[in-house]
Amino acid sequence: MRKSGFSMVEVLIFTALFSLIFVGITTAMTTALRNTKSSERRILATHFAQELKDWLKGQKEADFGSFPKSGTYCFNTSPITTWGPNDNCSGAYTLGTAPNAIFKRYVVFSNGSSTQVNVNATVEWMELSVVNSVPLNTQFTVWE
């Protein structure tokens, strides 16, 4: 009679082990998923920062005289076709293609002179209500 069926303790141990393993697997998978998603966004953000830098370099090569020497510009479109509005995108995370239209991108120019300017480009996005950012700082110089 004792050998037929499980005792309460056996069932409890099984349930405890099963739930521990289940919670473990789920946590591992969720963490892996979050990390993979995070690196995908970081790859995209790095590309957007580089894209802006390449475009700005082109503008600088074309005409440094009219190139901005100070101020902030927002570039929430890709590919970049023209200068964006004079702000840091004011919280509009619209850069990128769905479902990754979650970025904002802006550039700040400082210490400008007739031959050089400091360029601080930033791509930002929200992840679990934390702001992540990829900064890209450089200095443009003309040698002519």
Added chain:
Amino acid sequence: MGITNKKKLGFTLIELILAMSVFAVTLPVVFGLFFLNLQTRTKVLILQQVKRNGDDALAIIDGMVHTRGYSIYSDQAMTIEVCSTISGSSTPTSSQTVYFKDPAGTQFYFALDNGKIASYSASMSPNPAYLTNSKVEVSSFSISCERSATFSPPLVSISFVVSQLGSPVRHEERASLNYQTKTKLQNYQ
């Protein structure tokens, strides 16, 4: 007594149904998570390939044109020089190939070959060196030039789009990045 004993053995139908429904709810969640994981990893792999190819190709073209470019022609025989005079518009306007000459007089140019960026140089073998691999496809490839002032060398615009190979239906398998920049000929005569 026999009846009560029999009742205590094994599980009742209700218990079995409960246990099975718990499994039925939890197992799909685990497998769903697993599948989602795989999808995201595929996406990251594709994106990484696309980005690496695009970054490399742009850096190489930009560097070669900037450091080795000496004069620009619109035909392979190098008889029609372009962008040597001041013009407001860029030449050539279509997706035509432009040919560069380096200070030693050697010809080099870039063109799209079956979705890959091919770099041709007369100093090397007639076979091109491919700047992108066969895992990605390049489209909208364009190199053009313009000259805005006499004291300034011609400005070469480079732009292209790198995407994954083929056209997958699922958006997780799609990745497309834009590349564009402009560079000046450092060695212009």
